[in-house]
Structure formats: structure tokens, C-alpha cells
Amino acid sequence: MENLTEIRWHGRGGQGAKTAALLLADAAMGEGKFVQAFPEYGPERMGAPVQSFNRLSEKPISLHCSVTSPSVVVVLDPSLINTVDVTKGLPEDGALLFNTPLSPEEMREKIGLSGKRIFTVDASSIALKTIGRDIPNTPMLGALAKATGLLDFDRMIHDTRAKLSKKFASRPEVIEGNVKAIETAYDEVKGEE
Numbered sequence: 001m002e003n004l005t006e007i008r009w010h011g012r013g014g015q016g017a018k019t020a021a022l023l024l025a026d027a028a029m030g031e032g033k034f035v036q037a038f039p040e041y042g043p044e045r046m047g048a049p050v051q052s053f054n055r056l057s058e059k060p061i062s063l064h065c066s067v068t069s070p071s072v073v074v075v076l077d078p079s080l081i082n083t084v085d086v087t088k089g090l091p092e093d094g095a096l097l098f099n100t101p102l103s104p105e106e107m108r109e110k111i112g113l114s115g116k117r118i119f120t121v122d123a124s125s126i127a128l129k130t131i132g133r134d135i136p137n138t139p140m141l142g143a144l145a146k147a148t149g150l151l152d153f154d155r156m157i158h159d160t161r162a163k164l165s166k167k168f169a170s171r172p173e174v175i176e177g178n179v180k181a182i183e184t185a186y187d188e189v190k191g192e193e
Contacts, residue, residue, distance in 0.1 A: 005150060006067045007054040010086050011076035012047050016137025020074070021052035023141055026163050027156040028056045036061055049084060056150060074144055075099060076123070076136050081111055090116060097147055097189070099123040099136045104192040119147040121189040123181075130181040131174070142182035143189035153186060 007024070011017035018039040025037035036055040053067040069089045078100045080086060087096065095117040098107050104118040121143040123136035131138070141160070145151050161179055168174040 003058050004061065004063075005054075005056045005072065005148075006070040007056075007072045007074065007144075008067050008070040008089075009052040009054075009074045009076065010080050010084060011050055011052075011137070012080070013050055014047065014135070015050075015076045016135050017050050017052040017076055020076075020137035020141050021054050023138070023160050023163060024054050024144070024151075025056075027151050027159040028054075030159040031152060031155055033057060034059060034061050036063075040066065049080060070094065072097065072144070072148055074140055076140055078102075078107075087111075087113065087116065092116065095119065095147060097121070097140065097143055099140055101125065104190055108192070117147075117191065119143065119189055119191045121185045123185055126181050126184045126188070130184060131177040138178040139181040139185035142185035145182075146186045146189045147191060157182060 009017040009021055021037040025035040028035045034057045039050065039052045041050055055061050072095045073086055073090055074097045075086050076099050078098055092115045097119045100107055100120050101122040102120055104120050107120050108118050121139065123139035124134045126139040127134055127136050145153050145156055157179060160182065161175060164175045164178055
């Protein structure tokens with residue numbers, strides 16, 4: 001399908017891959033894009049590998065199947081590269097975004113990958129500083145926005161704040177911590193030169 005961006009999120013139960021996909025979809029919908037966001041669960045337990053997916057388009061999306069050839073892959077837990085082929089289906093011009101303190105060059109060497117664009121951000125450290133817990137989903141959302149340019153950043157912040165306000169109305173520190181995490185990761189994400 002022309003003008004379709006597909007994104008695959010890899011994480012572990014409790015890291016917020018599903019929530020990140022939903023927040024991305026809400027922000028894209030706020031820009032007038034057509035969207036899909038859906039998870040794929042294996043064993044539903046904390047720490048188990050999970051995947052979530054997005055489709056974004058300027059035109060209605062008629063596909064209703066799993067994402068097999070994403071143009072972007074987001075990896076919330078870098079330990080997954082030891083057990084999951086996170087590059088599966090990713091085209092040569094695709095992009096990988098990793099939650100890691102390693103540089104893009106170091107990550108490329110670690111996974112032995114040629115081709116594809118690699119971006120890194122230490123989302124876990126950012127989450128610990130801004131949210132107080134190692135839940136890297138919102139920092140990865142900010143890094144994804146910067147790495148891909150898929151969304152207007154200010155609009156995404158506005159929509160994400162509104163969505164979080166509904167869920168955490170009585171906990172403004174959670175809302176502000178997550179917004180700060182998104183902004184920090186947006187500023188700190190690194191791509192290869």
C-alpha cells in the first residue's frame with residue numbers, strides 16, 4: 001500500500017510497547033492520519049517478549065493482518081536481540097531504534113548488521129530520571145519522532161499529554177515525568193553520521 005508506514009515495537013511485558021503504539025496512533029490521528037495500533041501477545045506475563053504494531057497513512061488503511069515488513073523497528077529491551085530476530089522483514093532502507101547506552105555504531109557492530117539505519121537512545125536511564133521507573137516506552141516515543149520525522153513533535157506532545165491526563169488525572173507528576181521523558185529522548189537520540 002502506497003504511503004503506508006508500518007512500525008513494529010519489540011519489548012517485554014510491563015515495558016509499555018502496547019501503550020507506546022497506542023500513544024503514537026493517537027498522535028498521528030490528531031494530525032489527520034489514518035492509523036492502526038495493535039499488540040501481539042505470547043505468554044501474558046511480566047517480562048515475556050511482546051510485540052506491538054502501528055500503521056500510519058495519509059489514506060484509509062484496508063489491511064487487517066500482521067505487520068511483516070515494517071519500515072521501522074523499535075526495540076525497548078536490547079536483551080531481545082539474543083532471542084528475537086528484530087530485523088526480520090525490515091527492508092534495506094529501514095530504520096532500527098534501540099533502547100541502549102551504546103552508540104549506533106557500537107550497536108551495529110554488536111548485532112553484526114550491515115545496511116539499515118540505526119538509532120540509539122538510553123531510554124531506560126531517561127525513564128529512571130524522569131518517571132522513577134524503568135518503563136522506556138515514552139522516551140522511545142520521543143526518540144522515534146526525532147529519528148523518523150513521522151509526526152509533528154509539538155502536536156505529539158500535546159496529544160500525549162492529553163491522553164495521559166485522562167489516565168493519570170490525579171497524578172500530575174506522572175504526566176509531567178512522561179512528557180519530560182519524551183522531550184529528553186527527542187533531544188538525546190543518536191543516529192549514524
